Amino acid sequence: MVQKTQIRAPRGTTLSCKGWQQEAAMRMLMNNLDPDVAERPEDLVVYGGSGRAARSWEAYEAIIRSLKQLENDETLLVQSGKPVGILRTHANAPRVLIANSNLVPHWANWDEFRRLEALGLTMYGQMTAGSWIYIGSQGIVQGTFETFAEAARQHFGSTLKGKFVLTAGLGGMGGAQPLAVTMNEGVCLAIEVDESHIQRRVATGYCDTIAYTLDEALALVREACSAGRPLSIGLLGNAAEIHPELVRRNIIPDMVTDQTSAHDALNGYIPAWLTLEEAAQLRQRDPQEYIRRARESMVTHVRAMLDMQKSGAIVFDYGNNLRGQALEAGETHAMDFPGFVPAYIRSLFCRGKGPFRWVALSGDPEDIYRTDETLLELFPEDEHLKRWLTLARQKIQFQGLPARICWLGYGERDRAGLAFNELVAKGIVKAPIVIGRDHLDSGSVASPYRETEGMKDGSDAIADWPLLNALVNTASGATWVSLHHGGGVGIGYSMHAGQVTVADGTPEAAERLARVLSNDPGMGVIRHVDAGYEEALTHAQQYNMKIPMR
Amino acid sequence: MVQKTQIRAPRGTTLSCKGWQQEAAMRMLMNNLDPDVAERPEDLVVYGGSGRAARSWEAYEAIIRSLKQLENDETLLVQSGKPVGILRTHANAPRVLIANSNLVPHWANWDEFRRLEALGLTMYGQMTAGSWIYIGSQGIVQGTFETFAEAARQHFGSTLKGKFVLTAGLGGMGGAQPLAVTMNEGVCLAIEVDESHIQRRVATGYCDTIAYTLDEALALVREACSAGRPLSIGLLGNAAEIHPELVRRNIIPDMVTDQTSAHDALNGYIPAWLTLEEAAQLRQRDPQEYIRRARESMVTHVRAMLDMQKSGAIVFDYGNNLRGQALEAGETHAMDFPGFVPAYIRSLFCRGKGPFRWVALSGDPEDIYRTDETLLELFPEDEHLKRWLTLARQKIQFQGLPARICWLGYGERDRAGLAFNELVAKGIVKAPIVIGRDHLDSGSVASPYRETEGMKDGSDAIADWPLLNALVNTASGATWVSLHHGGGVGIGYSMHAGQVTVADGTPEAAERLARVLSNDPGMGVIRHVDAGYEEALTHAQQYNMKIPMR
Ligand SMILES: NC(=O)c1ccc[n+]([C@@H]2O[C@H](COP(=O)([O-])OP(=O)(O)OC[C@H]3O[C@@H](n4cnc5c(N)ncnc54)[C@H](O)[C@@H]3O)[C@@H](O)[C@H]2O)c1
Numbered sequence A, B: 001m002v003q004k005t006q007i008r009a010p011r012g013t014t015l016s017c018k019g020w021q022q023e024a025a026m027r028m029l030m031n032n033l034d035p036d037v038a039e040r041p042e043d044l045v046v047y048g049g050s051g052r053a054a055r056s057w058e059a060y061e062a063i064i065r066s067l068k069q070l071e072n073d074e075t076l077l078v079q080s081g082k083p084v085g086i087l088r089t090h091a092n093a094p095r096v097l098i099a100n101s102n103l104v105p106h107w108a109n110w111d112e113f114r115r116l117e118a119l120g121l122t123m124y125g126q127m128t129a130g131s132w133i134y135i136g137s138q139g140i141v142q143g144t145f146e147t148f149a150e151a152a153r154q155h156f157g158s159t160l161k162g163k164f165v166l167t168a169g170l171g172g173m174g175g176a177q178p179l180a181v182t183m184n185e186g187v188c189l190a191i192e193v194d195e196s197h198i199q200r201r202v203a204t205g206y207c208d209t210i211a212y213t214l215d216e217a218l219a220l221v222r223e224a225c226s227a228g229r230p231l232s233i234g235l236l237g238n239a240a241e242i243h244p245e246l247v248r249r250n251i252i253p254d255m256v257t258d259q260t261s262a263h264d265a266l267n268g269y270i271p272a273w274l275t276l277e278e279a280a281q282l283r284q285r286d287p288q289e290y291i292r293r294a295r296e297s298m299v300t301h302v303r304a305m306l307d308m309q310k311s312g313a314i315v316f317d318y319g320n321n322l323r324g325q326a327l328e329a330g331e332t333h334a335m336d337f338p339g340f341v342p343a344y345i346r347s348l349f350c351r352g353k354g355p356f357r358w359v360a361l362s363g364d365p366e367d368i369y370r371t372d373e374t375l376l377e378l379f380p381e382d383e384h385l386k387r388w389l390t391l392a393r394q395k396i397q398f399q400g401l402p403a404r405i406c407w408l409g410y411g412e413r414d415r416a417g418l419a420f421n422e423l424v425a426k427g428i429v430k431a432p433i434v435i436g437r438d439h440l441d442s443g444s445v446a447s448p449y450r451e452t453e454g455m456k457d458g459s460d461a462i463a464d465w466p467l468l469n470a471l472v473n474t475a476s477g478a479t480w481v482s483l484h485h486g487g488g489v490g491i492g493y494s495m496h497a498g499q500v501t502v503a504d505g506t507p508e509a510a511e512r513l514a515r516v517l518s519n520d521p522g523m524g525v526i527r528h529v530d531a532g533y534e535e536a537l538t539h540a541q542q543y544n545m546k547i548p549m550r
């Protein structure tokens, strides 16, 4: 079965389902596959190379059908993108429970995953693809903005003005990089092997311009840097070719990172010296050879980054497991540059801060602007938040249902959620709002090469935390809860959980929101208290959190 | 900190906690460490070599304290045996959520686990140790009885009368084997390297007699077999020495299996030709060498079993990963004999049948006898159940709080649970009853060398199911829910979930029991429908289960 018509979530207040919770799940699943949102909707791929919203079109249709029939005291079970059962639970239980891509650890490798995928038994859920809360590039712009802002604060006096930032990959998430750099006033050169991806970023205003030769691109970089003018350039090319060439020419950027889909060597990374077409053919003909060549190119790519680091560039891994792949392919120094989490994000996590996001089910951008205003009123003292919301409104085009993201912590998310629920109750916004987050969050993920890299107590690989997070969100009454394996760093390397809760303006929703939006980031504070972070303990004490062994 | 006094759960109706749900969790944790129940209570080890109830004595005390303070709308989080937080949830949410021994898959090996354990960051939860629903050897007697009964049905006309069954390991679970064999009228020779373990089984009536030499043991076996008289003999010795000797003498048993703790090569298996003391010293001095020698012995052990199979014995693996270890140590034929689940248990799983168990919090054995009678009234047509309950009452000594187990399926467990709740409501039993199960169950585990070995659709390694099971039980309002990694087959080889729900006689408990005891085994039916088992589909249709893609 092949989907013939394009998918677009219904807007407005007419329900297709028996309640707003089911309706929200249905619209968000559809929105994940909206051609304005998804990278390859025809293959059900939302982002990240192979991150799917449903296992097959049959499964997609069956999920939609199930959601339409689902009672307000029932729960739909989704196993790797396929609806497998509907059970009677109760009104305060989630309407949907999702487990995607999970494998028994000894079998948790790409070969076994692909074998099972080919048998039709699983799918790759990424982080927000299979959990129906991807909101297009904006989602990641904020995280990237936060990361570059923190890096700028640590290394360059809080601005990237006049600084040359080199990266690669302008896909679903990586496409946010040029905008996040210019929002921090810097100059971004992003290497991307697929011209249509660059064009897409230019069309949506995330990237300023496209270049076809390195010389042309470097001229633009130089000019903008010396003028102190923000600029982003997408250069058509392969990072494993361009980066070494820069080293050869002794051109050392101020900052280097990467967002090719290196975590998935077969589908996410184009080996050097192949055209897209040749790569597609090789992938088809000899997948093992493809993987070998992709990994070989990653080694070249990483070596160039290491050389730049030695020459004084600030280099960090942006959570795509590029280092891990290069390490496996034999580059023993691959881990010599840090991941972005220990470098720039951990101290936010200690306060339960992470990617809080929400979507207006009305489809009306004005609803999002109302929520923006509400946040500015709620947190008038937060200059950083103000800056972000102002820039976001100017620079970010909505994709699919209008959405917003900002990083909020424990003690803030519940206040925001309740305020949004009030907006719905009072009719200030036109329809309910769904509130969720990325799986990349303070207490929801175990990922030793990314979110939990270099934990203070050495607990990087302990995976109890995301499981507890999913159980807690289920116990708190989130509308849907998901548990994934793999995600941004690939099969074997992470486990993580998500939650989405609907603000439909009812008092019952207010109770659920108060619980979920405290307990969910609360798990992040608890996890970091347990690992021995003083900052987390201070935050926990300030809020009188109950932590038995402290 | 070392625990000085022995632990014994309170009996009767005086509460130490703010509700029966918290009280039940507290008593069951304590009961797991009762010296009549636990194998090494001084080390917090309940069973299975290293399966613990809490991470440390400090953690144990903190859990007890937390449970005493826990409100009726709060939830305690336990991360690998340590209480890490108390969050506000709601009355219908679990009171305790537990995640034990979970590791990110790429790091899910014994070395990393032991490193993290030594750092004090995790503990081994086994299946019912860290989830507080171990009930001593009885728990496993029933499963073993079911397995031998089914094997007898398939191979020997429904009885083991006059048959010679060889096994090894009389530990916490393995100790059930001699009794399960004699309950099926057979003759059991169990090799056990630790004399005190044999004595213990003899003292509790699980094993009839002890032998110190092979000749003595074989004489007893011959005599009993020819008389058709049930008999069980514990022979002091090492399976890796005795089994090859039997082959050498061409003495071939009718049936062979094993329950040494082979899944844990360092703590669970004694290499051949070492005394217990020498083994302890080597384990201390050179753990790597210990593991090498243990695995080498397992290969010898497995080869003898393979030889017996070739000579006509019925040989099966009893879920201790002996085959997997031998395979890793180079015995390529290790998997030539089947696991017990595909051989004997899967068809029960298709109907959601699994190890339903319950415990009388009053401490009064009479309460259990009342529940026995209730079951016989509820299911008068079930001859097998009647036989088991009659034998159990005659042969099984309670350990710790009185408990009972029997295998019930989807459509039966909820009826039993509601009937027990009625017994509490009417005062026919003296205190509430807790109802739980083993993690080894129809829809709660992914374990390719045991419960999900050889699934019809090849989905052995898909781990979404136990995660969904834990989420569903949380959504349904179980009193405590647990998610473990490792268990009986060891780190890397399984993920599994547990639930325990309290019948306190209230209408609210009745609602929770009705949901949990339908949805929990329901997941088992759904999992097997999804894998393509006709038997499961028939069962699902009979009960009008909602399965979207069928
Ligand atoms: N910080 C984080 O936590 C975080 C956030 C977002 C994404 N990620 C990770 O970043 C990666 C990218 O995510 P995405 O959603 O943008 O993926 P994507 O697959 O949509 O995009 C990857 C892009 O890289 C390009 N590319 C592949 N090989 C290349 C090469 N050799 N040279 C130049 N370009 C190449 C592809 O053409 C594609 O446009 C993923 O691994 C993802 O998991 C991490």
Ligand SMILES: NC(=O)c1ccc[n+]([C@@H]2O[C@H](COP(=O)([O-])OP(=O)(O)OC[C@H]3O[C@@H](n4cnc5c(N)ncnc54)[C@H](O)[C@@H]3O)[C@@H](O)[C@H]2O)c1
Residues within 6 Å of the ligand: B039, B047, B048, B049, B050, B140, B143, B168, B169, B170, B171, B172, B173, B174, B175, B191, B192, B193, B194, B197, B237, B238, B239, B240, B258, B259, B260, B261, B262, B263, B264, B268, B269, B270, B271, B272, B318, B319, B320, B321, B440, B487, B488, B489
């Ligand atoms: N069917 C199942 O699903 C199932 C049920 C119960 C137990 N198990 C598995 O069976 C194993 C045993 O469980 P347990 O709780 O009894 O463990 P345990 O550690 O309490 O007992 C193991 C026993 O084996 C003995 N032993 C070790 N090496 C030996 C050797 N070489 N020769 C003879 N005896 C030896 C030990 O002295 C000990 O008494 C575990 O691996 C467990 O996971 C599986």
